[in-house]
Amino acid sequence: MEYDFRKIEEDCRKKWKDDEVYKVSNPEPGKEFDKPKYYVLDMFPYPSGAGLHVGHPLGYIASDIYSRYKRLKGFNVLHPMGFDSFGLPAEQYAIETGQHPATTTEKNIETFKAQLDKIGFCYDWGREIRTSDPSYYKWTQWIFLQLFKNYFCHTQKKALPISLLVEKYETKGSAHFTAEEWKSFTKKEREDILMKRRLAFSAYGEVNWCEALGTVLANDEVVNGVSERGGHPVVKKKMRQWYLRITEYADRLLEGLETVSFSDAMKEMQRNWIGKSEGAEMIFSLIPSPSPSRHLSGEKGFTETETKMDAENLSQSLGTQSDKENSTDTDLGHPSRPINVMMDEGQGVRVYTTRPDTIFGVDFLVLAPEHELVSKITTDGQKQEIENYLTYVKSRSDRERMAEVKQITGCFTGAYAANPFDGKLIPIWIAEYVLAGYGTGAIMAVPCGDQRDFAFAKHFNIPITNIIGHHYNGQEANATKDAVLQNSGFLNGMLMKDAIAVAINKIEEEGIGKRKVNYRMRDAGFSRQRYWGEPFPIIWSDGIALPLDAEELPLELPFVEKYGPGPEGEGPLANIKEWTLIPSPSPRVEKGVSKNEAEIEAKGAALVPKYKVRSPMQYELAKGMRKEYTEAENLLWQQLRDQKLNVKFRRQHPIECYIADFICLDHALIVEADGGYHESEEQKKYDEERNRILNEVGFTVIRFTNYEILNDTQSVLSKIKEALQISRIRRNNENTKSSEFSHPSPPADEGMGVRETSTMPGYAGSSWYFLRYMDPKNTETFCDRNVSDYWNQVDVYIGGTEHAVGHLLYSRMWAKVLYDLNLIGFDEPFKKLVNQGMIQGSSRFVYRISVLNVGNDKPSPMFVSFNIYKEWLENKLSMRNLLDRIFSVDDVFVTSMNLESAEIMINQIHVDVNIVDGVELNIEAFKKWKNGEFLDAKFILEDGKYICGSETEKMSKSKYNTVNPDDLVNKYGADTFRMYEMFLGPVEQSKPWDTKGIEGVHRFLRKLWRLFYDEHKGAIWTTSAPRNDHYKFPSPLGEVAQRADEGER
RNA sequence: ACCCGGGUGGUGGAACUGGUAGACACGCAGGACUUAAAAUCCUGUUCGCAGUAAUGCGAGUGACGGUUCAAUUCCGUUCCCGGGUACCA
Secondary structure, X not given: OOOOHHHXXXXXXXXXXXXXXXXXXXXXXXXXXXXXXXXXXXXXXXXXXXXXXXOHHHHHHHHHHHHHHHHHOXXXXXXXXXXXXXXXXXXXXXXXXXXXHHHHHHHHHHHHHHHHHHOOOOOOHHHOOEOOOHHHHHHHHHHHHHHHOXXXXXXXXXXXXXXXXXXXXXXXXXXXXXXXXXXHOOHHHHHHHHHOOEOEEEEEEEEEEEXXXXXXXOHHHEEOOEEOOOOOEOEEEEEEEEEEOHHHHHXXXXXXXXXXXXXXXXXXXXXXXXXXXXXXXXXXXXXXXXOXXXXXXXXXXXXXXXXXXXXXXXXXXXXXXXXXXXXXXXXXXOOOHHHXXXXXXXXXXXXXXXXXXXXXXXXXXXXXXXXXXXXXXXXXXXXXXXXXXXXXXXXXXXXXHHHOOOOOOOEEEEEEEEOOOOOOEEEEEEOOOOOOXXXXXXXXXXXXXXXXXXXXXXXXXXXXXXXOHHHOOOOOOOOOOOOEOOOOHHHOOOEHHHHHHHHHHHHHHOOXXXXXXXXXXXXXXXXXXXXXXXXXXEEEEOOEEEEOOHHHOOXXXXXXXXXXXXXXXXXXXXXXXXXXXXXXXXXXXXXXXXXXXXXXXXXXXXXXXXXXXXXXXXXXXXXXXXXXXXXXXXXXXXXXXXXXXXXXXXXXXXXXXXXXXXXXXXXXXXXXXXXXXXXXXXXHHHHHHHHHHXXXXXXXXXXXXXXXXXHOHHHHHHHHHHHHHHHHHHHHHHHHHHHHOOOOOOOOXXXXXXXXXXXXXXHHHHOOHXXXXXXXXXXXXXXXXXXXXXXXXXXXXXXXXXXXXXXXXXXXXXXXXXXXXXXXXXXXXXXXXXEXXXXXEEEEEEEEEEEEOXXXXXXXXXXXXXXXXXXXXXXXXXXXXXXXXXXXXXXXXXXXOOHHXXXXXXXXXXXXXXXXXXXXXXXXXXXXXXXXXXXXXXEEOEOOEOEOEEXXXXXXXXXXXXXXXXXXXXXHOHHHHHHHHHHOOOOOOOEEOOOOOHHHHHHHHHHHHHHHEEOOOOEEOOOOOOOOOEEEXXXXXXXXXXXXOOXXX
16 A cells, blocks of 8 residues: 555544544643653744745744654653744734735634644644734733833842832932932822833834834835835934833843853844943033144144134033933933933043053044034034935935945034043044944044044044054054054053053043943834734823723734824724723823733623613514524534634624524624525615614624635635624724723823823733743733743754844843842743754746747747856857747747848746746646746747756745645655655754755655555554554554544555 | 854764774665565765776865874964843743
């Protein structure tokens, strides 16, 4: 008998499912579990519309193999799967097609699950989670509230309830105010101060703003300063945003790396991302009226403008800092990063440097264009130039600003500062290579020691001071620390390495500045002006952010008709006034965080939809009708039950004065199965009236004809699923309206609260999902402490390097916060990380010929094989020769005999990799491709074959280089597919996908099968004696499953 | 631009601490079985040159240079490809 993988795999899957072989149980409370635990986790996928491609399963297969191994070794293995189902693509798709993200997401997940199941993974689907499910994001919101209600204590280096801080302020005050002052502050003032300490806080930050689209764009969506869609100009705009104070955890995130087993490359990337550096922050005082001749006489590149500003003017324009909290005292933690203010008493420019030893080599200062001081210090003469420059910079993304270093840009402000040690005059410039977000947003430029400073000085003809003698050759900068300092005042003759400490000490002594540890990492932006994400459980009232109570969670995402941005570029939620406006939230007060609160039971009671029964008669009537059903009704009824929709449908249920065929009360959805008579005009009118009345009482009605139900059951079912999703969201919306919003048009002033209309970013849900798998059904808490103590850290975490910094840092931070709050017992979520390599797509190309001038008007498409194309490209093939070949396959392709004027173009076109075998095009399949667009195509072959060109690119639908695992599994079976993926090479390695070669693996499995299958006895040999009527295979749990061999002999 | 990977036959890859480069597999070629094909089995297969052949000689791990008795491996420079760079997930 042949190796019948279909039957074998089907049998296995069925048995696994029927016996719930992969169901994983948690230990019973108070009992010792007899098996040791092992937690194998995959990075869960974003369910994209393109479905699973062959890159996804690589890591999943590896972890699956490992899970099975561990299970056989006697461990209780947790190996779950779920979906990271919030995100931009679904929303983008919704904007384009009008389909609700909930619907498309649901559909995509179904596809993914079906695909995953075919590959035969041992997941316990009972533990599946979806980040977009309210029962899940309820807890995402809840954790956000913990972040909001706690602050980072610098003495204990951990998160503590903000109530403790309030207590401290009330009794002792702080470095900035006394307890009495605190008490005298208004509520708003106090809240503003507290906001500067919360782990989740709100502040103003810059976003990419596209006026034409009226929306905020991701960096990805901005190309060369214009929007990717439509090419509209994009500028920076300040908007209120939410942030996570991840910078407070920088040191602990660094230390934590020592305790986990990640690859060195991964740790290195995270360290670089955090970018801890030690140096000094110091102040260069401004010189109100410099005499440029002293330092700059006759230099080119400077505008000749004299600074007109006098001292009085200057100090006035610099102003005084009215808001104490804007100062950068450490007690107040990091200043809100994106709006870093670097001023100090209005005296000068605060710069950060890691090389204070080079202080005497400073030839100019450079401010970030966004720097607060820019507008204040610019001299009248430079104003126009600076303004032009700022306009230019506004249109450029951070990445562009860093990437194009060859293109040096900058502008002189006209102002000068003094070197704090020798008083040397230093011009102040602005340039895009200095980023506002890093350090103080201002640098001291040392051209002889820093390449970028050097290039800048050369470009603008700024004289360069050499402080490192022969180490500097005048041609390029030298960043050495081994030089002996010259021209460096009190540092002269010192080795730079040693001078660093000396310089810092001196700087501190003289009060010029202080030692400072700096991080490249910024606080994490946590709000998005988008729809498809977790809504913030926050209400704004009089400028104060008020958290919802835990009992009010989840705050469900309301239904929207349109996904466009709000009036001021807010998220789409801002358009739903009835959702956004909340009457009198004044009684709300923020409660202290306590464990009790965490355990408060969720608001459970299901909201009962509005319906009433007219008379008992109707019930009797309905009962009777239930017995007389049509074929279509019966089929649909069976299907609705079989589909496990997790909702309860009733048949022939009376609503108002009607009896509905099928009804789901929870979702307020009615499904009608109509016979042929519904086609009549009279009946139609009646049906419409009926629909209208049912709609009025809050039900959605969808109708199908009996014919549809019988002949296209699947699409009927999927329409029902879709309707369930939408009606559910709509119903929630209704409830929101009726329960929380009682006035139809509330006065939008005093006492009104406004919901936060931003939503959380994609990484919110994925920052803690590994905890939810442990206890996915818990309605009391995000994860029971006993359960998380048992499963503890993820033992092996498998996923791609693309998440090296983002996701992995965020989830590590969340774990640390939850640990600080004593909600979990470990502060590193992942013990070991394995990075699977990326599977790139391997694209294939065909080459289409067109002849201009003398060609046939409507020729059949013609394609030339790769090597001939290559010869043509390299000018090794004459026009005559090519034309001859063209004639040989199609003698009317070129019409005129006057070939002198012919012009030949050959275009490279992506072709679906699935119709190419290796590099050889399957011509028949190609003709059928794209609905027969190339049905009558002609081909110029080489050696009787059409050879395609190839290139390695990212796997993407538009490049036709995605390979769907389904096809491979159907053709060769899951075992072959899994084995082939593992045979591609080490999991950690990136490699382009190529399907050729899978045959070999399949052949191997067939050989293996033959080795154990006895042709004559028709049985599989087990490790024990051969049996005649059974074949055996060990189940993953160790027992031996037996199955009668029904194999054909 | 910066950070992190990677580059070895026609292909995927192997070579563990510097010690016979190309394991294993795909593909290809030849052969056996077969009326034939498929399947299966056997043999060969880095490239170039010479030889009927066994075999011999030379080159060879992106490129250039260095350290070493010896380099895919260590060092320097450089080119190319992939990932990340904070609103793609």
